[in-house]
Amino acid sequence: MRSVHRVVVVFFSILSLSQSRYSLQDAFKQIETQAIAASDAESISARHLLARLMNDALLNNTATTISNAVLGLQPQSNQALRMLDATGKPSSGILDGNVQFFGDYDECVNLGSDTAHYCIVATPLASAKYPYKLIVPLLQWGFCVNSTTDNDTIGNAVFDLLRKEFLVPTEYASATCYDEKSFTAFQIILITVFSLIGLVILFSTLYDIIVRAEKTFSTVPISLHVNQSSSSEMDDESEERNGLLNSSAKAEKKRDEKKEDVDSGLTGFFFAFSLARNLPKLLNVDVQSKEIQCLHGLRTLSMFWVILGHSYIWDQYGYTIANPLDAYTILRQFAFQAVANAFYSVDSFFFLSGVLVMYLSYQRMKANNGRFPWLAYYLHRLWRLTPAYMVVLLILWQLSPYFGDGPVWYQLSHSTKLCDSYWWTNLLYVNNFHPTNFSDECMGWTWYLANDMQMHVISPIIIIPAFAFGFIGLIIPLGICLTGVFLSLIIISSKYHFQANAILATNTLGNYQNLIYSKFYTRASPYLVGLFLGYCLARSASDQFKYHKFLRWMQKKKHIVAPVAWFVAFALGLVVIYGVYDYNRGNGHKYPEALSVMYLTFSTFLWGLALAILVFMCYTGHGGVINAILSWGGWIPLSRLTYSAYLVHPLVLTYIALSARSPVYFLHRVMVFRFVGAVGISYLFAMLLSLSIEYPCAAIEKVVRKSTICNRCTRKE
Incomplete structure (x- = not known):
């Protein structure tokens, strides 16, 4: 027991010094004095055991309050000793930032809610000299206390102990005590609705199978719902224009070819939930001749990149890392820059959205004699995403608060409380503007969806002139928009003096997220590049553009053009990803402000340009092995799940991080295993979400559209 005492003394002695990791001489003198004073403790009563563990000299009101809370009124009982055993104690690795003392959550909970409950006290070490300011170090200390102890009692006692007695640099300490949760009326209604959807899917699937079986026995062909729709994953992919949503990118399927696929009326609505129809669409790997096949691989790998980047930071945001200082030093590794800059994967989605919006809208307008489908353009998008x-x-x-538990599960309540106030901003796709603080958003990762929707809304100002006036009609509005993006970035980054890697490691992180990272008018450059490429691909796919002189020249000079183009694409990508390596190494190097402004202004544009070259080379037959990899049929089902995977993967990572019973030691191999697991589980839940919500909604939309067309035909007759 004395060894535990000395560990505690070491811990608080270190924290009471100047926060320097290397000024320990005075600490050792203080530790020696206190350890000698503690060595005469031969017998310790259970009543005062916790107080003695903290410091013999602290047998005052504060320490007594904590010991009473933990040991209760029967100090010699087995339950009291178990409560003490379940309470967190400092462990090794403090100098590496291990200030997570969770204790044994399950041992405390198993004592029963009438006897004890688990409380965790969190206090930020605001003045600790961490090398990066992305996350303020947080001391989290678990206590197993008697059931009558409330949050304020244990929180105030620990704060007084840390602040007044041990001189720990902290401004507050918040305590959360876990008690049994009960469902509200709204949550019960929600569970009931989800259960009914599950029953509808079950009965719809069973009935569909029975109908198919009857048709088989009556020798009626059953190619009805599988073969004829095999070339499309959601019955109407010509309308898909989102970087996360998959698109077969077909020119325009004739309406009379699709009428047989759709049941009308209530039957159509009922069969929309059938797994027997939706699952083959999801798993089908057929492609069309005019499809941009490489987008499947690019979309899927970009989603993997998103999950990889989040896998490395999610535990740090949850403060469940045992060696955060070691984790931060990983940023200094050259190879790790591809993970540290994973946020460019989102720019890949912006680029893909721009390509598909222009490519499909152009072909749609061509099929409709130049008319732009305003109503369908906006309503379809809202219906498919929302x-x-x-x-x-x-x-x-x-519902997520009921999915798990653990010492740091309380952190999930922060997200749910934000949704109490701001859920409506997500519904309106304005959550990147309100709330004004990026960290206050409900479902913080959906800032992308708000940006993408806003870009989608204004895209017709480029699409319509491009179709009507050709390249001149494209270049003028596109150039104006791109100039606006560049000017916004230059003005904002200059005014606030953002460094080139402002997203990673500066004290200006909050302002950067609020002013640049989450706003469509600063993130639109890869989207605009995508619009330009989409126009080029749409024109090259048409007969009158097939023999354009540029394509003929490129074909003649392919042995020169192809290597140069690939070199430029890879060079641009490497400059963007590894351009801030000197700063991330943590050697105190700072770029001149002009260079930082230039990087922040043009990095996403250059990334979009690199992707544009890649896609263009693959589409025109100069992709080689890269095109073979990106166009592999196995990517197609995963590509169709990208949108759902983007929505659900943070929930999976949150569960993994916040359900931890002990801090996780940060190692590459550990993070890789967590990443692989997160990908598998995320795509499993993404498939469930797609088959239960996304695909049925797409089928319902088609039923409604068919009914509308039939009504119009009836009126004309």
Whole structure:
């Protein structure tokens, strides 16, 4: 027991010094004095055991309050000793930032709610000299206390002990005590609705199978719902224009070819939930001749990149890392820059959105004699994105607190409370503007969806002139928009003196997220590049553009053009990803402000340009092995799940991080295993979300559209 005492003394002695990791001479003198004073403790009563563990000299009101809370009124009982045993104690690794003393959560909970409950006290070490300011170090200390102890009692006692007695640099200490949770009326209604959807899917699937079986026995062909729709994953992919949503990118499927696929009326609505119809669409790997096949691989790998980057930071945001200082030093590794700069994967999605919006809209307008489908353009997009989006939001907001438990599970309540106030901003796709603080958003990772929707809304000002006036009609509005993006970035980054890697390691992180990272007018450059490429691909796919002189020249000079193009693409990508390596090494190097402004202004544009070259080379037959990899048929089902995977993967990572019973030691191999697991589980839940919400909504939309067309035809007759 004396060894535990000395560990505690070492811990608080170190924290009471100047926060320097290397000024320990005075600490050792203080530790020696206190350890000698403690060596005469031969017998310790259970009543005062916790107080003695903290410091013999601190047998005052504060220490007594904590010991009473932990040991209760029967100090010699087995339950009291178990409560003490379940209470967190400092462990090794303090100098590496291990200030997570969770204790044994399950041992405390198993004592029963009538006897004890688990409380965790969190206090930020605001003045600790961590090399990066992305996350303020947080001391989290678990206590198993008697059931009558409330949050304020244990929180105030620990704060007084840390602040007044041990001189720990902290401004507050918040305590959360875990008690049994009960469902609200709204949550019960929500569970009931989700259960009914599950029953509808079950009965729809069973009935569909029975109908198919009857048709088989009556020798009626059953190619009805599988073969004829095999070339499309959601019955109407010509309308898909989102970087996360998959698109077969077909020119325009004739309406009379699709009428047989759709049941009308209530039958159509009922069969929309059938797994027997939706699952083959999801797993089908057929492609069309005019499809941009490499986008499947690019979309899927970009999603993997998103999950990889989040896997490395999610535990740090949850403060469940045992060696955070070692974790931060990983930023200094050259190879790790691809993970540290994983946020460019989102710019890949912006680029893909721009390509598909222009490519498909151009072909749609061509099929409709130049008419732009205003109503369908906006309503289709809202209908396809919003249902799955709102389902995940409701799960996070109302049901996720019941999915797990653990010492740091309390942190999930922060997200749910934000949704109490701001859920409506997600519904309106304005959550990147309100709330004004990026960290206050409900479902913080959905800032991308707000940006993408806003870019989608204004895209017709480029699409329509491009179709009507050709390259001149494209270049003028596109150039104006791109100039606006560049000017916004230059003005904001200059005014606030952002460094080139402002997203990673500066004290200006909050302002950067609020002013640049989450705003469409500063993130639109890869989207605009995508619009330009989409136009080029749409024109090259048309007969009158097939023999354009540039393509003929490129074909003649392919042995020169192809290597040069690939070199430029890879060079641009490497400059963007590894351009801030000197700063990330943590050697105190800072770029001149002009260079930082230039990087912040043009990095996302250059990334979009690199992707544009890649896609263009693959589409025109100069992709080689890269095109073979990106166009592999196995990517197609995963590509169709990208949108759902983007929505659900943070919930998976949150569960993994916040359900931890002990701090995780940060190692590459540990993070890789967590990443692989997160990918598998995320795509499993993404498939469930797609088959239960996304695909049925797409089928319902088609039923409604067919009914509308039939009504119009009836009126004309």
